[in-house]
Amino acid sequence: MDAVASILANHHAEPLPAAFVAIGGLVALKFALGLLGTFYRYQLRPSKKLTKFGKYAVVTGATDGIGKAYALALAKRGMSVVLISRTESKLQAVAEEIDSKNFKGVEKTKYIVCDYSNFDEKTRARVAKELGGLDIGVLVNNVGQSYRYPRYFHELAVEEIGSLIEMNINSTVWMTDMVLKGMVERKRGTIVNLSSGSADYTMPLLAEYAAAKMFVESFSVSLDAEYKSKGIRVQCQIPFYVATKLAKLRKSFTVPTAEAYVWMAMRWVGHGGVVQPYWIHALQGWVMKSVPHSILESGVMSMHAGIRKRGLKKDAKLAAEKKD
Numbered sequence: 001m002d003a004v005a006s007i008l009a010n011h012h013a014e015p016l017p018a019a020f021v022a023i024g025g026l027v028a029l030k031f032a033l034g035l036l037g038t039f040y041r042y043q044l045r046p047s048k049k050l051t052k053f054g055k056y057a058v059v060t061g062a063t064d065g066i067g068k069a070y071a072l073a074l075a076k077r078g079m080s081v082v083l084i085s086r087t088e089s090k091l092q093a094v095a096e097e098i099d100s101k102n103f104k105g106v107e108k109t110k111y112i113v114c115d116y117s118n119f120d121e122k123t124r125a126r127v128a129k130e131l132g133g134l135d136i137g138v139l140v141n142n143v144g145q146s147y148r149y150p151r152y153f154h155e156l157a158v159e160e161i162g163s164l165i166e167m168n169i170n171s172t173v174w175m176t177d178m179v180l181k182g183m184v185e186r187k188r189g190t191i192v193n194l195s196s197g198s199a200d201y202t203m204p205l206l207a208e209y210a211a212a213k214m215f216v217e218s219f220s221v222s223l224d225a226e227y228k229s230k231g232i233r234v235q236c237q238i239p240f241y242v243a244t245k246l247a248k249l250r251k252s253f254t255v256p257t258a259e260a261y262v263w264m265a266m267r268w269v270g271h272g273g274v275v276q277p278y279w280i281h282a283l284q285g286w287v288m289k290s291v292p293h294s295i296l297e298s299g300v301m302s303m304h305a306g307i308r309k310r311g312l313k314k315d316a317k318l319a320a321e322k323k324d
Contacts, residue, residue: 042279048270051078053188054137058082060116060175061143063090065244066194069262070140072098079138080107082131086115116143116171117163128178139179141172141193149311150205150304161208168212172219187231190270193220197240197281201288202297205304217274224272233272237265240281254280
C-alpha cells in the first residue's frame with residue numbers, strides 16, 4: 001500500500017490517472033488477499049474436531065466410492081458410524097471393514113438397508129425410527145444418481161426421471177429433516193451435502209441431473225444461513241470427476257480416487273458454504289468460469305453428444321444380442 005500511496009502522490013495533479021492507479025492497486029490487493037485465503041483454507045487451516053458435534057456420523061450411499069471413503073475417514077476421526085445403502089451384503093462388508101480397524105472410542109458400526117429410489121413415507125418412518133435416540137453430529141448426504149450416459153431430456157424413461165428426483169433431491173431433503181431437529185436441540189452438528197460441479201454450469205444432455213444438483217447447492221447455502229447461529233453448519237461440496245465404480249473413470253491428475261478426494265475433503269467438514277475440497281477441481285472451476293459462456297456451452301454439448309453416441313451404440317448392441 002505504501003507503493004500505491006507514493007504513486008498517488010506523484011499523480012496529485014492528475015486525478016484521473018491517480019484514480020486508475022488506486023483502483024488497480026485495490027484490485028491487486030484483493031487478488032493477493034484472496035490467494036492467501038485460498039492457500040490457508042487448502043493447506044494450513046486445521047481440521048475440525050468432529051466428535052464435538054456428536055457421537056455418530058450418518059453416511060448415505062455408504063458402500064462404495066465417496067460414501068465408503070467418508071465412512072472410514074469419519075470412523076478414523078473417532079466417530080461411530082451409521083451406514084445407509086440398499087444392498088445389505090455390501091453394508092455388512094463395509095461395517096466389518098470399519099470394525100476390524102478397532103478405532104479408539106468407536107462403537108460397533110450400525111447399518112440401515114434403504115433404497116433411496118423408493119424413499120416413500122413408510123421407508124422414511126422406518127429409517128427415522130432406527131436413527132431415533134442417536135447423538136448424530138455429522139450427516140453426509142452422499143447418495144445420488146446421474147444419467148447412464150448423456151441424453152436429451154425427452155429420451156429419458158419416466159422411471160428414470162422420477163428416480164433422479166428421488167435419489168438426488170428427496171433423499172437429501174428428508175435425511176436432513178430427520179437429523180436436523182436433534183441437532184437444533186443439542187445446538188451442534190454439521191451436514192455435508194454432495195452435489196456436483198455440474199450444478200454451476202450449463203449442462204446440455206444432463207439437464208435434469210444438473211438441475212437436481214443445483215437444488216442441493218441452493219438448499220445447502222440457505223440452510224447454512226438459517227442454522228449457523230444455532231451451532232449447525234451446512235456445507236455443499238461440488239466435486240468434478242472422481243474415480244468410482246459408478247463414474248467408471250480411471251484415476252488421473254484431475255480425477256482423484258474416492259479416498260484421495262475424501263482425504264482432502266475432511267479438512268472442510270464442519271464449515272459451511274459451497275466448496276470444492278480437491279484443489280485441482282477448484283482450479284478447473286476457475287478456468288471454466290473464465291471461459292466465455294458460449295464457448296463453454298458449445299464444448300460441453302460437443303463432449304456430451306459424443307458420449308451419447310457411444311452410449312446409444314452400446315445399447316443397440318446389447319438389444320441385438322438379447323434378441324439373438
